[in-house]
Amino acid sequence: MLLDTNQNEVQPQLLFLNPIFKEMVWGGARMAEQFGYELPGTDTGECWGIAAHPNGDDTIRGGIYDGMKLSSLWNTHRELFGNLEGDRFPLLIKIIDAKENLSIQVHPDDARAARYENGSLGKTECWYVLDCPKDATLVVGHYAKTREELKQMIHEGRWNELIREVPIQKGDFIQIDPGTVHAITAGCMILETQQNSDITYRVYDYDRLTDGKPRELHVEQSIASILVPAKNADDSVRHLANLAQNEWHELIACPYYRVFKLNLNGSYEMNQSYPFLNVSVLNGNGSLNGQPLKKGEHLIIPAKYGKMKLEGELELVASTVNVAS
Numbered sequence: 001m002l003l004d005t006n007q008n009e010v011q012p013q014l015l016f017l018n019p020i021f022k023e024m025v026w027g028g029a030r031m032a033e034q035f036g037y038e039l040p041g042t043d044t045g046e047c048w049g050i051a052a053h054p055n056g057d058d059t060i061r062g063g064i065y066d067g068m069k070l071s072s073l074w075n076t077h078r079e080l081f082g083n084l085e086g087d088r089f090p091l092l093i094k095i096i097d098a099k100e101n102l103s104i105q106v107h108p109d110d111a112r113a114a115r116y117e118n119g120s121l122g123k124t125e126c127w128y129v130l131d132c133p134k135d136a137t138l139v140v141g142h143y144a145k146t147r148e149e150l151k152q153m154i155h156e157g158r159w160n161e162l163i164r165e166v167p168i169q170k171g172d173f174i175q176i177d178p179g180t181v182h183a184i185t186a187g188c189m190i191l192e193t194q195q196n197s198d199i200t201y202r203v204y205d206y207d208r209l210t211d212g213k214p215r216e217l218h219v220e221q222s223i224a225s226i227l228v229p230a231k232n233a234d235d236s237v238r239h240l241a242n243l244a245q246n247e248w249h250e251l252i253a254c255p256y257y258r259v260f261k262l263n264l265n266g267s268y269e270m271n272q273s274y275p276f277l278n279v280s281v282l283n284g285n286g287s288l289n290g291q292p293l294k295k296g297e298h299l300i301i302p303a304k305y306g307k308m309k310l311e312g313e314l315e316l317v318a319s320t321v322n323v324a325s
Protein backbone atom coordinates (compact mmCIF):
# COMPACT_ATOMS: atom_id res chain seq x y z
CA MET A 1 0.00 0.00 0.00
CA LEU A 2 1.06 3.58 -0.61
CA LEU A 3 1.35 5.79 2.47
CA ASP A 4 0.53 9.48 2.74
CA THR A 5 2.60 11.98 4.78
CA ASN A 6 0.89 10.82 7.98
CA GLN A 7 1.74 7.22 7.14
CA ASN A 8 -1.89 6.41 6.40
CA GLU A 9 -2.58 3.97 3.62
CA VAL A 10 -3.90 5.58 0.44
CA GLN A 11 -5.52 3.85 -2.46
CA PRO A 12 -3.49 4.27 -5.67
CA GLN A 13 -5.18 6.33 -8.40
CA LEU A 14 -6.94 4.98 -11.44
CA LEU A 15 -4.88 5.54 -14.59
CA PHE A 16 -7.08 6.89 -17.39
CA LEU A 17 -5.48 6.89 -20.85
CA ASN A 18 -5.64 9.29 -23.80
CA PRO A 19 -6.01 6.93 -26.75
CA ILE A 20 -3.93 7.29 -29.91
CA PHE A 21 -5.73 7.00 -33.24
CA LYS A 22 -4.33 5.47 -36.41
CA GLU A 23 -5.37 6.28 -39.93
CA MET A 24 -5.56 3.19 -42.12
CA VAL A 25 -6.48 2.53 -45.78
CA TRP A 26 -9.28 0.33 -44.52
CA GLY A 27 -10.43 2.66 -41.69
CA GLY A 28 -13.61 4.70 -41.24
CA ALA A 29 -15.25 7.29 -39.02
CA ARG A 30 -17.60 5.11 -37.00
CA MET A 31 -15.67 5.31 -33.73
CA ALA A 32 -16.58 9.01 -33.38
CA GLU A 33 -20.27 8.19 -33.33
CA GLN A 34 -19.94 4.97 -31.33
CA PHE A 35 -17.59 6.16 -28.62
CA GLY A 36 -17.60 9.96 -28.85
CA TYR A 37 -13.93 10.10 -29.85
CA GLU A 38 -12.46 13.05 -31.68
CA LEU A 39 -10.93 11.29 -34.67
CA PRO A 40 -8.06 12.65 -36.77
CA GLY A 41 -9.91 11.84 -40.01
CA THR A 42 -12.51 9.76 -41.79
CA ASP A 43 -10.23 6.80 -42.34
CA THR A 44 -9.46 6.03 -38.70
CA GLY A 45 -8.89 2.32 -38.35
CA GLU A 46 -7.51 1.90 -34.86
CA CYS A 47 -7.89 3.39 -31.42
CA TRP A 48 -4.95 2.36 -29.26
CA GLY A 49 -6.82 2.54 -25.98
CA ILE A 50 -4.11 1.14 -23.70
CA ALA A 51 -0.73 1.24 -25.41
CA ALA A 52 2.92 1.68 -24.51
CA HIS A 53 4.54 0.87 -27.85
CA PRO A 54 7.08 2.94 -29.85
CA ASN A 55 4.44 3.21 -32.61
CA GLY A 56 1.84 4.48 -30.15
CA ASP A 57 2.49 5.43 -26.53
CA ASP A 58 -0.62 6.67 -24.72
CA THR A 59 -0.41 9.43 -22.13
CA ILE A 60 -2.13 9.41 -18.76
CA ARG A 61 -5.14 11.72 -18.39
CA GLY A 62 -5.53 13.50 -15.06
CA GLY A 63 -4.19 12.73 -11.60
CA ILE A 64 -0.60 12.97 -10.43
CA TYR A 65 0.78 11.32 -13.59
CA ASP A 66 -1.13 13.59 -15.99
CA GLY A 67 0.58 13.77 -19.39
CA MET A 68 3.10 11.03 -18.65
CA LYS A 69 3.57 8.30 -21.23
CA LEU A 70 2.47 4.83 -20.24
CA SER A 71 5.92 3.48 -21.18
CA SER A 72 7.63 5.93 -18.76
CA LEU A 73 5.15 5.11 -16.04
CA TRP A 74 5.99 1.43 -16.57
CA ASN A 75 9.72 2.23 -16.38
CA THR A 76 9.65 4.51 -13.35
CA HIS A 77 6.69 3.34 -11.26
CA ARG A 78 6.75 -0.41 -11.57
CA GLU A 79 4.97 -0.66 -8.20
CA LEU A 80 1.77 0.39 -10.04
CA PHE A 81 2.10 -2.81 -12.07
CA GLY A 82 2.77 -5.20 -9.22
CA ASN A 83 6.56 -4.93 -9.73
CA LEU A 84 6.28 -7.22 -12.74
CA GLU A 85 9.49 -7.89 -14.62
CA GLY A 86 9.96 -7.08 -18.29
CA ASP A 87 11.36 -4.30 -20.43
CA ARG A 88 7.95 -3.19 -21.72
CA PHE A 89 4.32 -2.99 -20.70
CA PRO A 90 3.12 -6.43 -21.81
CA LEU A 91 -0.30 -5.79 -23.40
CA LEU A 92 -1.88 -3.58 -26.03
CA ILE A 93 -5.61 -2.86 -26.21
CA LYS A 94 -7.14 -1.55 -29.43
CA ILE A 95 -10.51 -0.88 -30.96
CA ILE A 96 -10.46 -1.68 -34.66
CA ASP A 97 -13.02 -0.24 -37.07
CA ALA A 98 -12.83 -1.95 -40.45
CA LYS A 99 -14.69 -0.01 -43.10
CA GLU A 100 -12.92 -2.20 -45.67
CA ASN A 101 -11.36 -5.65 -45.36
CA LEU A 102 -8.03 -5.78 -43.55
CA SER A 103 -5.19 -7.60 -45.24
CA ILE A 104 -4.94 -11.33 -44.63
CA GLN A 105 -2.10 -11.78 -42.21
CA VAL A 106 -0.27 -13.88 -39.67
CA HIS A 107 1.91 -13.08 -36.66
CA PRO A 108 5.08 -14.85 -35.54
CA ASP A 109 5.46 -16.34 -32.08
CA ASP A 110 7.96 -15.00 -29.50
CA ALA A 111 10.82 -17.24 -30.63
CA ARG A 112 10.55 -16.32 -34.31
CA ALA A 113 10.01 -12.60 -33.59
CA ALA A 114 13.00 -12.47 -31.23
CA ARG A 115 15.18 -14.12 -33.85
CA TYR A 116 14.05 -12.30 -37.00
CA GLU A 117 12.46 -9.05 -35.77
CA ASN A 118 15.10 -7.38 -33.59
CA GLY A 119 14.01 -8.91 -30.33
CA SER A 120 10.37 -7.95 -30.69
CA LEU A 121 7.70 -9.97 -28.97
CA GLY A 122 5.56 -12.31 -31.00
CA LYS A 123 1.88 -11.59 -31.18
CA THR A 124 -0.98 -13.53 -29.71
CA GLU A 125 -4.23 -11.61 -29.92
CA CYS A 126 -7.93 -12.01 -29.28
CA TRP A 127 -11.02 -10.23 -30.52
CA TYR A 128 -14.27 -9.29 -28.90
CA VAL A 129 -16.80 -8.46 -31.64
CA LEU A 130 -18.37 -5.09 -30.80
CA ASP A 131 -20.36 -4.84 -33.99
CA CYS A 132 -20.64 -6.61 -37.33
CA PRO A 133 -23.00 -6.83 -40.28
CA LYS A 134 -25.63 -9.55 -40.45
CA ASP A 135 -24.11 -12.82 -41.75
CA ALA A 136 -20.56 -11.51 -41.21
CA THR A 137 -17.55 -13.78 -41.33
CA LEU A 138 -13.98 -13.37 -40.16
CA VAL A 139 -10.94 -15.04 -41.65
CA VAL A 140 -9.59 -17.50 -39.08
CA GLY A 141 -7.36 -20.31 -40.31
CA HIS A 142 -6.91 -21.96 -43.70
CA TYR A 143 -7.58 -25.20 -45.56
CA ALA A 144 -4.08 -26.27 -46.64
CA LYS A 145 -3.21 -29.73 -45.39
CA THR A 146 0.55 -29.54 -45.76
CA ARG A 147 3.11 -26.73 -45.92
CA GLU A 148 3.80 -27.71 -49.53
CA GLU A 149 0.12 -27.25 -50.37
CA LEU A 150 0.08 -23.95 -48.45
CA LYS A 151 3.04 -22.70 -50.50
CA GLN A 152 1.42 -23.72 -53.76
CA MET A 153 -1.95 -22.15 -52.96
CA ILE A 154 -0.28 -18.87 -51.93
CA HIS A 155 2.05 -18.70 -54.92
CA GLU A 156 -0.80 -19.53 -57.31
CA GLY A 157 -3.12 -17.01 -55.62
CA ARG A 158 -5.82 -19.62 -54.89
CA TRP A 159 -7.19 -17.50 -52.03
CA ASN A 160 -10.76 -18.80 -52.18
CA GLU A 161 -9.56 -22.36 -51.66
CA LEU A 162 -7.05 -21.44 -48.98
CA ILE A 163 -8.81 -18.95 -46.71
CA ARG A 164 -11.20 -20.21 -44.04
CA GLU A 165 -14.06 -17.85 -43.20
CA VAL A 166 -16.00 -18.46 -40.01
CA PRO A 167 -19.45 -16.98 -39.30
CA ILE A 168 -19.58 -14.53 -36.40
CA GLN A 169 -22.07 -12.36 -34.60
CA LYS A 170 -21.94 -9.45 -32.21
CA GLY A 171 -20.59 -10.55 -28.84
CA ASP A 172 -18.39 -13.37 -30.16
CA PHE A 173 -14.88 -13.86 -28.85
CA ILE A 174 -12.03 -15.23 -30.95
CA GLN A 175 -8.52 -16.21 -29.88
CA ILE A 176 -5.82 -15.81 -32.57
CA ASP A 177 -2.68 -17.73 -31.70
CA PRO A 178 0.58 -16.95 -33.52
CA GLY A 179 0.69 -18.80 -36.84
CA THR A 180 -3.06 -18.38 -37.41
CA VAL A 181 -4.02 -16.84 -40.76
CA HIS A 182 -6.56 -14.14 -39.92
CA ALA A 183 -8.31 -11.02 -41.12
CA ILE A 184 -10.99 -8.67 -39.93
CA THR A 185 -13.59 -8.07 -42.61
CA ALA A 186 -15.46 -4.98 -43.77
CA GLY A 187 -18.08 -3.68 -41.36
CA CYS A 188 -16.67 -5.33 -38.24
CA MET A 189 -15.72 -3.39 -35.13
CA ILE A 190 -13.58 -5.26 -32.66
CA LEU A 191 -11.88 -4.81 -29.30
CA GLU A 192 -8.49 -6.44 -29.56
CA THR A 193 -6.40 -7.57 -26.60
CA GLN A 194 -2.90 -8.52 -27.68
CA GLN A 195 0.71 -8.88 -26.72
CA ASN A 196 2.53 -5.57 -26.99
CA SER A 197 3.92 -6.14 -30.47
CA ASP A 198 3.37 -4.68 -33.90
CA ILE A 199 4.87 -7.45 -36.03
CA THR A 200 2.50 -8.47 -38.81
CA TYR A 201 3.21 -10.51 -41.91
CA ARG A 202 0.83 -9.66 -44.71
CA VAL A 203 -0.01 -12.65 -46.89
CA TYR A 204 -2.56 -11.09 -49.23
CA ASP A 205 -4.00 -7.59 -49.56
CA TYR A 206 -6.77 -8.14 -52.14
CA ASP A 207 -4.45 -6.56 -54.77
CA ARG A 208 -5.32 -3.12 -53.36
CA LEU A 209 -3.29 -0.01 -54.14
CA THR A 210 -2.34 2.72 -51.66
CA ASP A 211 -1.13 5.89 -53.38
CA GLY A 212 -0.93 3.87 -56.59
CA LYS A 213 1.21 1.11 -55.08
CA PRO A 214 0.40 -2.22 -53.48
CA ARG A 215 1.28 -2.50 -49.76
CA GLU A 216 4.29 -4.66 -49.02
CA LEU A 217 3.59 -8.37 -48.62
CA HIS A 218 5.67 -10.77 -46.50
CA VAL A 219 4.99 -14.00 -48.28
CA GLU A 220 8.06 -16.00 -47.28
CA GLN A 221 7.88 -14.96 -43.59
CA SER A 222 4.18 -15.83 -43.66
CA ILE A 223 4.71 -19.28 -45.13
CA ALA A 224 7.34 -19.98 -42.47
CA SER A 225 5.07 -18.75 -39.64
CA ILE A 226 1.70 -20.28 -40.58
CA LEU A 227 0.64 -23.33 -38.59
CA VAL A 228 -0.25 -26.27 -40.83
CA PRO A 229 -2.84 -27.67 -40.57
CA ALA A 230 -4.84 -24.89 -38.91
CA LYS A 231 -6.55 -25.33 -35.57
CA ASN A 232 -10.20 -26.41 -35.74
CA ALA A 233 -12.52 -23.40 -36.28
CA ASP A 234 -14.79 -24.48 -33.42
CA ASP A 235 -11.83 -24.17 -31.06
CA SER A 236 -11.35 -20.52 -32.00
CA VAL A 237 -14.77 -18.86 -31.68
CA ARG A 238 -16.89 -18.52 -28.53
CA HIS A 239 -20.43 -17.12 -28.56
CA LEU A 240 -21.03 -14.83 -25.60
CA ALA A 241 -24.18 -12.98 -26.55
CA ASN A 242 -26.10 -14.24 -23.52
CA LEU A 243 -23.58 -13.90 -20.70
CA ALA A 244 -25.18 -13.69 -17.27
CA GLN A 245 -25.25 -10.16 -15.82
CA ASN A 246 -23.30 -8.97 -12.80
CA GLU A 247 -20.69 -11.73 -13.00
CA TRP A 248 -17.03 -11.54 -13.85
CA HIS A 249 -16.58 -14.00 -16.76
CA GLU A 250 -13.14 -15.17 -17.82
CA LEU A 251 -13.11 -15.37 -21.63
CA ILE A 252 -9.61 -16.72 -22.03
CA ALA A 253 -6.47 -17.54 -20.10
CA CYS A 254 -3.45 -18.06 -22.37
CA PRO A 255 0.24 -17.72 -21.48
CA TYR A 256 0.19 -13.96 -22.21
CA TYR A 257 -3.10 -12.67 -20.88
CA ARG A 258 -6.38 -13.28 -19.17
CA VAL A 259 -9.45 -11.49 -20.51
CA PHE A 260 -12.70 -10.91 -18.62
CA LYS A 261 -16.13 -9.54 -19.38
CA LEU A 262 -18.63 -7.93 -17.06
CA ASN A 263 -22.17 -6.88 -17.99
CA LEU A 264 -23.22 -4.76 -15.05
CA ASN A 265 -26.70 -3.68 -14.15
CA GLY A 266 -26.65 -2.47 -10.57
CA SER A 267 -23.52 -2.89 -8.55
CA TYR A 268 -20.63 -5.32 -8.29
CA GLU A 269 -17.80 -5.46 -5.79
CA MET A 270 -14.49 -7.19 -6.14
CA ASN A 271 -10.95 -6.98 -4.95
CA GLN A 272 -8.37 -5.81 -7.51
CA SER A 273 -5.62 -8.25 -6.65
CA TYR A 274 -4.01 -8.61 -10.11
CA PRO A 275 -0.66 -6.92 -10.89
CA PHE A 276 -2.80 -4.45 -12.87
CA LEU A 277 -6.13 -4.57 -14.63
CA ASN A 278 -6.83 -2.99 -18.04
CA VAL A 279 -10.44 -1.92 -18.43
CA SER A 280 -12.25 -0.73 -21.56
CA VAL A 281 -15.79 0.62 -21.25
CA LEU A 282 -17.69 -0.74 -24.25
CA ASN A 283 -21.12 0.55 -23.30
CA GLY A 284 -23.07 2.38 -20.70
CA ASN A 285 -22.43 4.77 -17.86
CA GLY A 286 -21.50 4.20 -14.28
CA SER A 287 -18.79 4.62 -11.72
CA LEU A 288 -15.87 2.93 -10.02
CA ASN A 289 -15.57 3.81 -6.33
CA GLY A 290 -17.55 6.94 -7.13
CA GLN A 291 -15.41 8.04 -10.09
CA PRO A 292 -17.48 8.29 -13.27
CA LEU A 293 -16.89 5.79 -16.07
CA LYS A 294 -18.29 6.27 -19.53
CA LYS A 295 -18.44 4.48 -22.82
CA GLY A 296 -15.19 4.65 -24.81
CA GLU A 297 -12.90 5.15 -21.81
CA HIS A 298 -9.84 3.02 -21.22
CA LEU A 299 -8.12 2.82 -17.87
CA ILE A 300 -5.69 0.78 -15.84
CA ILE A 301 -6.54 -0.16 -12.29
CA PRO A 302 -3.13 -0.36 -10.62
CA ALA A 303 -1.70 -2.97 -8.29
CA LYS A 304 -2.92 -2.96 -4.68
CA TYR A 305 -5.97 -0.92 -5.62
CA GLY A 306 -7.91 -3.29 -3.45
CA LYS A 307 -11.63 -2.98 -3.02
CA MET A 308 -13.47 -1.78 -6.08
CA LYS A 309 -17.16 -1.07 -6.32
CA LEU A 310 -18.63 -0.76 -9.80
CA GLU A 311 -22.04 0.80 -10.15
CA GLY A 312 -24.37 1.59 -13.00
CA GLU A 313 -25.06 0.04 -16.34
CA LEU A 314 -21.72 -0.90 -17.81
CA GLU A 315 -20.32 -3.34 -20.31
CA LEU A 316 -16.63 -3.86 -19.61
CA VAL A 317 -13.83 -5.94 -21.06
CA ALA A 318 -10.81 -6.23 -18.79
CA SER A 319 -7.45 -7.90 -19.08
CA THR A 320 -4.28 -8.62 -17.19
CA VAL A 321 -1.17 -10.70 -17.59
CA ASN A 322 -1.22 -14.37 -16.80
CA VAL A 323 1.24 -14.81 -13.99
CA ALA A 324 1.59 -17.98 -12.02
CA SER A 325 0.04 -17.29 -8.63
Ligand code: ZN
Pocket residue numbers: 105107125176182200
Ligand atom coordinates in the same frame (compact mmCIF):
# COMPACT_ATOMS: atom_id res chain seq x y z
ZN1 ZN B 1 -3.49 -9.72 -36.15
